[in-house]
Amino acid sequence: MEFTIMEGNKASITLAGKLDFAKAPLLMEGLTLLKGKDISTILFECKELTYISSAGIRALIFARQKIAPGMIVVMKDVCDDVAEVLDMCGLSDFIEFTAS
Numbered sequence: 697m698e699f700t701i702m703e704g705n706k707a708s709i710t711l712a713g714k715l716d717f718a719k720a721p722l723l724m725e726g727l728t729l730l731k732g733k734d735i736s737t738i739l740f741e742c743k744e745l746t747y748i749s750s751a752g753i754r755a756l757i758f759a760r761q762k763i764a765p766g767m768i769v770v771m772k773d774v775c776d777d778v779a780e781v782l783d784m785c786g787l788s789d790f791i792e793f794t795a796s
Contacts, residue, residue: 712744715752
């Protein structure tokens with residue numbers, strides 16, 4: 697997982713491999729560092745993300761609900777399997793999806 701703040705109020709986080717019970721706490725720690733900052737958008741780069749568990753989904757919900765009011769969460773280049781899981785969980789209602 698790679699964390700980068702770019703262009704002032706936009707954060708970019710690269711997710712790769714499996715976002716499961718082992719990696720989700722690391723993501724939560726990184727997201728907690730953004731809390732209280734003037735963040736308008738978090739972009740999750742997901743080109744290399746192959747799997748997401750309920751712990752990973754919980755981290756995405758935390759990002760959307762707890763980092764900054766009105767913040768936009770964007771997931772870029774999500775593979776079909778991960779997109780299907782996120783859609784079944786109802787996350788496509790409040791997370792934006794985009795492709796390159």
